[in-house]
Amino acid sequence: MDNQNKRREKTHRHRRYFLSRNSIYIYIHYIYIYIHTHELTHIYDPHMSSFASSSVAARSVLVQNKVASSGKRNQSKRVSATTQISASMAHKQRKMDIAEAKKLLDKTKTFIFDCDGVIWKGDSLIDGVPETIDMLKSMGKQLFFITNNSTKSRAGYLKKFTSLGLNITAENIFSSSFAAAAYLESIKFDGKVYVVGETGIGEELDLLGIKWSGCEADKGKEVTLSEGLYMDHDKDVSAVIVGFDRHFNYHKIQQATLCIRENPGCLFIATNTDAVTHLTSAQEWAGNGSMVGCIKGSTQQEPIVVGKPSSFMLDYIAEKYSIPKDEICMVGDRLDTDILFGKDGGLSTLLVLSGVTTEDRLLSPKNDIVPDFYTNQLSDLLEAK
DSSP states (O other): OOOHHHHHHHHHHHHHHHHHHHHHHHHHHHHHHHHHHHGGGTTTTTTOOOOTTTHHHHHHHHHHHHTTTTTHHHHHHHHHHHHHHHOOOOOOOOBOEEEEHHHHHHHEEEEEEESSSEEETTEEEEEEHHHHHHHHHTTTOOOEEEEEOOOOOHHHHHHHHHTTTOOOGGEEEEEEEEEEHHHHTTTTOOOOOEEEHHHHHHHHHHHHTTTEEEEGGTTTOOOOOOOOOOOOTTTEEEEEEEEOOTOHHHHHHHHHHHHHHHSTTOEEEEOOOSSOOOOSSSSSEHHHHHHHHHHHHHTTTEEOOSTTTSSSSHHHHHHTOOOOOGGGEEEEOOOOIIIHHHHHHOOOOEEEETTTHHHHHHHSSTOOOOOSSEEEOOGGGGGGO
């Protein structure tokens, strides 16, 4: 009997031990879930005080990109708590009907549009866009156009809008080339920049008086490898900007790599990390994510991203024009940039199927980025007039 009692007592002790240990594990697990789903809500507080000449946006970009550098958790951390909660609640995707379109128009004072896939494809205007823009203007809506494409400056994009017959002012256009220059201005940058990209970035840097090299000057440069070959680099460069570049080459890769790795404190800035882009209306083409990926691979560093879905341009617009974010609707064709940009910024979101995202992809169980509404194309808003 004594042996049986001892065995029972030993069994009870083991049970108490495992229950206690499992309780601790469960408690730790819940703490992890809470931190994981809430930490991004503290990266940028929409109720923070004044933008303070873009300094808040600059800090926001830095914190967001620091979070994004955490290895395998990089992609999941980019999806905000709001988006994750929406997905976990199995929020039904809603194709916008006329009644909902009218409500959206009534409550929205400002519309922010992506360009590629929403306004145009390549150099072709999407049907009904001019009429829709004219209707929104007649209703007194404030319109802004944000593009992650850095190949043109704001002045360059104004020429494109004009050539397509759209009456838009330069002040209403925000490109990622502008965002890169504005970011440097916001941190009071006084160094030199090496640019991997096209003319848009250089033009925006010129407007701010920021010294730069690279860009078109390194177009067509070839590297002929030989025994003992050494490539010199500019020791004065303290920031590298990587934007979309149709003349991307090994010389540019090596120059950017050397500046980032060997110049103390050199910043690595990406205009965007889009996987694909619309160079023509016929098909999708590799986007700036492929260029940024090369430099990430060679430097083993994460860039500061200033284009969508980073909040930098949204914060800049909201502060400069004193626009409450709950009165803004983001219209885009990409889930992981446009819609995420809107969701993270506290905006209403409308996905159009005239660009990258198909309805199958949107409705896929694997998609966890949920727009408030979706529709075929921007001109569907005309039905609500």
